[in-house]
Amino acid sequence: MTRPLPLLILLNYLFYFCDCGSLSASQTVEQTLITSLLTSYNKNIRPDTTVSIDITAALQQIVAIDEKQQTMTTSSFISQTWVDSRLSWTPSSNGNIDVVMLPVTSLWIPDTMILNSADSSGYLTISTYSLASVESTGQVYMILPALTVKTRCNFNVQYFPFDKQVCSISLTSWSQGSSRLVYTENSTAVIDISGYTEHPLWKLNGTDMVVIRSADRTPFEDTYNDVITIQLYLQRKPLYFIMNGIFACWILNCVTLLSYTLPFGSQIGLCMTCFMTYSVYSLNFSNLFPQQSQYLMMITLYFLLSICWTLISMIWFVICNHFISKAEMPKFLYIFAGLLQKKVFLFCFPPPKDDKKKDVIVNNDELKKSEDKESIQATIIQEKKCASCQKLLPSYFRWNTKVITIEKKEQPSLVKDDTLTKINNHYFTLVDKPELVTMDKTNEKLKPKCDFCDRCETCQADFDKDKAKGKNKKDIEGRCSALNYFVFLIILLFIVVAELSVWVLMANN
Template sequence: MNLTRKLTDPMMCLTVLQICGFLMLGCSLQGIFASPEQIKLIEDRFFNDRYNKLVRPVINESQKISISFELYLSQINDMDEKFQILTTTVWITQRWHDDYVTWNASEYNGLEKLRVPASMLWLPDTVLYNTAKEDNENFMLDVQTNIIINASGGIDWSALVIMKTFCPVNIFYFPFDTQQCEMKFGSWQYDARFIDYYEGPADASNYQHNGEWDTEGITVVRNPGIYSCCPGREYPDVTFTITIRRKPLFYIFNLIIPCFLISGMSMLGFILPCESGEKVSLGITVLLSLTVFLLVVAETMPATSDVIPLIGRYYIFTIVLVATSTTMTVLVLNFHHRHQPMPRWMRVVYFRFLARVLFVDLPAFIKAKEDCRNCIITNANNIKEEEVKIIKASPERKKVTNDHTKKNMTFKDKVLLDILKHVQKISQRHESKDKHTKVNIEWRVVAKITDRFFLIIYIICAILMNVSITVQALMHV
């Protein structure tokens, strides 16, 4: 009955399982090729002395264990900007002292070091505070590695670990950005009275090539770790900060240059003749293409309202310019298809001012009309009052003269007079048609001048926008 109760006790079961594990390890060591000194040392320290890996390995309970934490960056596997997660492969080494695994090397034929599985020793409960994994247990327990034990009790535990950490991404200068990602390590249960951490070496000299990121350096700092949840206690941690810089060549060739070329195509809308009927279609097509590229950029960026990246601003400004150019094109087409007489102020603005400034060659009849108008205005004040009276002859006098002339005309003269009237009507009709054609030509000239004026404005705005974005990017680089 007592034996049954002892076996049902959880602590008793754990001790029995531990002893069984050591016995199985001892049996396995007998079957492998190893020196007698190593076999004897393992039996003395882990079986005969009944080493307990659940107990903190200090002789004096008030004594704390100082752990040196080292990190060597091997590779950057992935940087997920959308979810702000950095995946890296790193070498991690922890060094501390174990008071229960010391030995005299002379008693074991000068054996100074011993290598045993990590599962045989007490291990610090070091965790990664800013991990992105669901499992927040000791990140090195899943790695089956050996531990190096020195005769003086020094422990060296090294392992190659793939880590996922939360890394807040600053996307303002994307794709010319530099990110600083932290890895914060510390004990989960023991405060500074029991386990203390201090900075070890941090190096990236063995960093493997990555097509998207370059490593600029690693810094390490020890933090006291004071939290509001546990007043009066310190939970020290070691924080490694990895600085990485993005290689922008991929994004330049796949996002920036296509956007620049597509936005340049929108200028063709001002050069395309209005008769083609494709001016608005070209602007809308360019606008849709830029929208697709903007969606591609948005998919790679985290959903944040804190900052808008430079490339996002570039696309937005370009879309605004293209949309404005399409609106301008609609106004130009409206001018091109007008038929009513042109207002006086518009004729002055376009034909006397803008045409000269923009070097637009006017048709000959417009030039002659403007010159004739100037002559009329100049000579209007020189007309005599007598000439005005003659021009404004009395309608009654004209009617009497015409009636007297018709009475004295022959039949032949009357026929000729009728023919003359019909010729005058045809002439007036052709004159009216010619006048209407000239009005249409004048509006087309106005549309051409407006097109050139808007083209110059578009080019100036595009240059200012590109220079502004480029200067901001180069200031960061």
């Protein structure tokens, strides 16, 4: 019982004789002022019959823009100012205090909400630790810190990636019309962008704030609502999409043009590769935007034109290969290709040079070259394979060599009818005498039945047919080459004109 007595004496000393925990004079005055202001204050009652509210905004950053979902997320400070006469006082009577800070949850605040909000709750978020500054005149200034606002925005991406957008943040009272709340525009501070952080893909060209009127949502009042609209003028930065879309597609167009210099199989393979690459690029860009049928995007038109050039090139490669393989061509196209070959692309098809064949003279089993055009000519017909004749006379084709000797004035010498003939120091038995064909100065030649065996007319007919077909095929190849140059120039012209037109339309929207 004796121990608690000193403790009680100490406590009495601290409470009655010490000044521990007491407020200063200025703090006591402020506490008294705040208590008097909030004692009879009811936050559920409006300050006046009609309350005028000023709204200002400080844009900090455009966090994200989703064209597919048609939304814009921004971070900003939104402040509201109004006058509440119940919170006014005389500074001289209250220690010359002009401003006090009061918790927002203890005051009447307007039910301002974001009209085009994309969140579940469009009301401005007010936390329990938010404060409002109240002046002696009763003016209340409430600022909401770093609000992340997600709003709907109607994007028109027809001229992507050179498009310009206007996105807005609309603020208004949800439940009270113009007879109770009037929103006004602060002429001194519209939108503060001094602390704005630039978006990597969007450029902010300007801002604006306007007040528009809309129909009142309350069914018992025939009034209107004032809507504060904060407008943001945005322009897309096109460099990223130009380098990863338009320029890459232009390179593929050049690759399509280069395929005209390749063989048929390589042409088709290269064009198919370009088709697949176009599809990948088109799919990547289509995933960025919503599905719509209101307009045709210029970038989509650009990809479609590029695919068309590749498709036209593939069709032409197939047609050209068909002409060459069949050695046939429509008459009008054949004539047109001939004109191109002779008149337009003459530098690509030089006239063939005349091959001066050197004559051969046979003299004592030796071959000599002759430079005299009027000298005696001799030809040696080499042995060719003829299936039908070779079965009949195999020994004839093995050893028989036909030599035609024509002299200018002398008669051709006859081959002796010997059983054995010496040719190149070897003896061979002649099965049949070679037929001697003479040619006079008038170049009159007796045409043999067959160039191979002088016996088979069918073999000669097939040979002439194949020879004529070969000549025709070479002619068709030349004319197809001229048409190939012509189609190449036409495709190049269309690519330059069409794609430049699309670029100009996109850039000058």
